[in-house]
Amino acid sequence: MIIRTVSQQHFFLYLISILGILTFIAGFLIRQIAIIQLGKFYTYKVSTTDDHEMIDTGLYAYMRHPAYTGTFLELTGAAFLYNHFILSWFISLSYLIVIHKRIQQEEKILIEKFGSKYQEYMKRAGMFLPKMK
Numbered sequence: 001m002i003i004r005t006v007s008q009q010h011f012f013l014y015l016i017s018i019l020g021i022l023t024f025i026a027g028f029l030i031r032q033i034a035i036i037q038l039g040k041f042y043t044y045k046v047s048t049t050d051d052h053e054m055i056d057t058g059l060y061a062y063m064r065h066p067a068y069t070g071t072f073l074e075l076t077g078a079a080f081l082y083n084h085f086i087l088s089w090f091i092s093l094s095y096l097i098v099i100h101k102r103i104q105q106e107e108k109i110l111i112e113k114f115g116s117k118y119q120e121y122m123k124r125a126g127m128f129l130p131k132m133k
Contacts, residue, residue, distance in 0.1 A: 013083050019077075020077045020078065020080030020083075024074050024077030024081060025077070026073055026077070027071065027076070030069055030073065031066075031070025031071055032070070033058070033059055034066035037057070037058040037059060037060060038055055038067075046106050047109065048109055048113045052113060054113075054114050056121050060125070063126050064107075065106075068099050068103070069128045069129065072095055072096065072128070075091050076088055079092070103127065107122070
């Protein structure tokens with residue numbers, strides 16, 4: 001009975017690790033695709049340029065901040081990979097709190113730059129996930 005319980009526990013942790021790997025890979029791919037789709041407009045600084053264009057195609061047709069979604073999935077996946085559930089929630093929630101402030105700054109600048117065009121975009125594209133219709 002004890003051997004069976006231990007085996008079941010190890011199998012569960014193995015499945016969680018596999019889920020962590022898949023989540024991390026999905027996050028990595030989403031983040032990389034988002035960066036590629038932004039092209040020359042990708043930057044670590046919250047700013048726009050004179051020739052800045054609004055990107056609302058590809059992943060950006062469905063969500064406004066897919067790179068942040070990807071990073072969130074990477075962090076969550078890494079924590080699950082190592083079976084640290086409490087750490088996973090702590091890191092993921094901390095990331096969302098910190099990044100939300102940055103997103104507010106970004107969206108303020110984008111509204112100033114693109115006006116009602118960006119506000120309409122905000123209505124049809126979710127912040128981190130596609131909007132349900």
